[in-house]
Amino acid sequence: MGCDQYRHVETFTKSIAMEKSFGQFEIRRGDYCEVNACHNGATCVTGVGEDPFICICADGFGGDTCNLTETGPCSPNTCRNDGSCEVIAPTRRGDVFNEYICKCQPGFEGAHCQINVNDCAKDPCRNGGTCRDLDGDYTCQCPSPYVGKQCQLLYSNTAGCSEPLGMKSRLISDDQLSASSTYRTWGIDTFTWHPQFARLDKAGKTNAWSPAQNNRSEWIQVDLGKTKQLTGIITQGAKDFGVVQFVSEFKVAYSNDGESWSVVKDGKTGSDQIFQGNTDNNTHKKNVFEPPFYAQYVRVVPWEWHERVTLRMELLGCDD
Numbered sequence: 001m002g003c004d005q006y007r008h009v010e011t012f013t014k015s016i017a018m019e020k021s022f023g024q025f026e027i028r029r030g031d032y033c034e035v036n037a038c039h040n041g042a043t044c045v046t047g048v049g050e051d052p053f054i055c056i057c058a059d060g061f062g063g064d065t066c067n068l069t070e071t072g073p074c075s076p077n078t079c080r081n082d083g084s085c086e087v088i089a090p091t092r093r094g095d096v097f098n099e100y101i102c103k104c105q106p107g108f109e110g111a112h113c114q115i116n117v118n119d120c121a122k123d124p125c126r127n128g129g130t131c132r133d134l135d136g137d138y139t140c141q142c143p144s145p146y147v148g149k150q151c152q153l154l155y156s157n158t159a160g161c162s163e164p165l166g167m168k169s170r171l172i173s174d175d176q177l178s179a180s181s182t183y184r185t186w187g188i189d190t191f192t193w194h195p196q197f198a199r200l201d202k203a204g205k206t207n208a209w210s211p212a213q214n215n216r217s218e219w220i221q222v223d224l225g226k227t228k229q230l231t232g233i234i235t236q237g238a239k240d241f242g243v244v245q246f247v248s249e250f251k252v253a254y255s256n257d258g259e260s261w262s263v264v265k266d267g268k269t270g271s272d273q274i275f276q277g278n279t280d281n282n283t284h285k286k287n288v289f290e291p292p293f294y295a296q297y298v299r300v301v302p303w304e305w306h307e308r309v310t311l312r313m314e315l316l317g318c319d320d
Contacts, residue, residue: 032044032046032052032053033045033046033053037053037055037065038055038056038057038065038066039055039061039065039066039067040057040058040061040066040067041058041066042055042056042057042058042061042065042066043055043056073085073087073100074086074087074100078102078112079102079103079104079112079113080102080108080112080113080114081104081105081108081113081114081116081135081136082105082113083102083103083104083105083108083112083113084102084103085100085101085102085103086100086101086102086103087100088100088101105136106136106137107119107134107135107136107137108136116133116135116136117136118133119131119133119134119136119137119138120132120133120138124138124140124150125138125140125141125142125150125151126146126150126151126152127142127143127146127151127152128143128146128151129141129142129143129146129150129151132262134257134260135259135260137256137257137260139256139260139262141262141265142291143267146291147229147291147292147293147294148294149294160318161229161231161292161317161318162231162232162316162317162318163316163317163318164200164314164315164316165224165228165314165315165316165317166315167198167199167200167222167313167314167315168199168200168201168202168314170199172222172224174196176222176223176224176225177195177196177198177220177221177222177223178195178220178221178223179194179195179209179211179218179219179220179221180211180217180218180219180220181211181212181213181218182194182195182209182210182211182212183210183211183212183308185206185240185241191205191206192206193206193208193209193210193240193310194206194209195209195220195221197209197312198220198311198312198313199312199313199314200234200236200284200312200313200314201236201312202312205241206240207238207312208236208237208238208245208310208311208312209310209311209312210240210245210308210309210310210311211302211309214305214308214309216301216302216303218301218302218309219253219299219300219301219302220299220300220311220313221258221297221298221299222297222298222299222315223258223296223297224295224296224297224298224315225296226296226319227256227294227295227296228294228295228296228317228318228319229292229293229294229317229318229319230254230289230292230293230294230295230298230315230316230317231288231289231292231316231317231318232286232287232288232289232292232315232316232317233252233275233286233287233289233300233313233314233315233316234284234285234286234287234313234314234316235247235250235277235278235284235285235287235300235311235312235313236278236281236282236283236284236285236311236312236313237278237280237281237282237306237310237311237312238281238282238310238311238312239281240307240308240310243307243308244280244281244306244307245281245305245306245307245308245309245310246277246278246279246280246281246305246306246307246310246311247277247278247300247302247303247304247305247309247310247311248276248277248278248279248304248305248306249274249275249276249277249302249303249304250274250275250277250300250301250302250303250304251263251264251272251273251274251275251300251301251303252264252273252275252289252298252299252300252301253298253299253301254293254295254297254298254299255295255296255297255299256294256295256296256297257296257297258296258297261297261299262293264289264293267290267291274303275287277304281310286316292317298315300313
């Protein structure tokens with residue numbers, strides 16, 4: 001067919017003028033799809049609805065003429081709390097996708113995994129343990145002498161589970177140690193008291209951790225890499241150019257995800273337990289956790305100190 005194809009035809013009952021992304025043109029009735037205005041491999045169809053033609057787009061494209069690239073209903077992911085978005089079926093018509101579903105992580109539910117299930121509703125804690133609901137999880141505060149995720153284990157002694165976990169031996173790597181802040185003597189980088197220095201019996205001019213400020217908001221954290229049983233801690237102070245410094249009292253917090261924390265409680269009063277720390281810069285001070293607890297992350301929170309918060313330490317426990 002020649003150029004007459006694009007001429008205005010007086011015998012039309014009405015002339016069709018179409019403005020799409022491909023420009024303005026006029027075609028005869030019945031020939032709407034002979035010049036395919038649909039892009040990206042789309043199929044042109046006539047006789048559907050009031051429009052002279054429609055485009056059925058190939059997967060991944062949309063718009064009136066399939067000239068727009070689509071990302072689909074799962075991009076961005078509308079599922080919350082790390083839920084995974086999945087399209088129910090790979091087929092669709094036009095630029096309308098099929099339904100999608102959110103597959104939720106344990107502890108969450110709802111169309112978009114937006115509801116945090118109350119994991120304490122089924123009373124998972126045994127032997128009088130108190131349940132605390134977390135995001136997608138729970139923790140049990142166990143009464144002595146019970147321990148374990150659900151307070152299901154009876155603690156008798158820590159024989160065989162009081163081994164150093166790797167601060168002094170460096171089995172715990174520098175990357176597993178972090179802190180709220182670090183102190184620089186005279187503001188000099190060379191004399192920075194990094195958390196990686198908080199290793200029992202470490203030597204050197206800067207041989208311990210010290211935070212930027214002396215207050216109860218500071219902390220040092222150990223990531224054990226996996227959940228372990230913690231049975232005790234050994235602490236030690238240090239000297240800063242001859243000045244004796246140490247932590248005399250501290251609290252201990254623990255977590256399984258590094259976000260939701262529990263503080264070790266006094267078994268008699270139920271309040272946060274304050275552990276007695278050091279009285280000089282070099283003597284080892286050992287405290288036992290009674291009962292022990294299970295955690296991947298452990299934080300030491302200085303509560304009282306001499307001169308500056310300064311700490312070297314070792315954690316005690318075992319894998320089981």
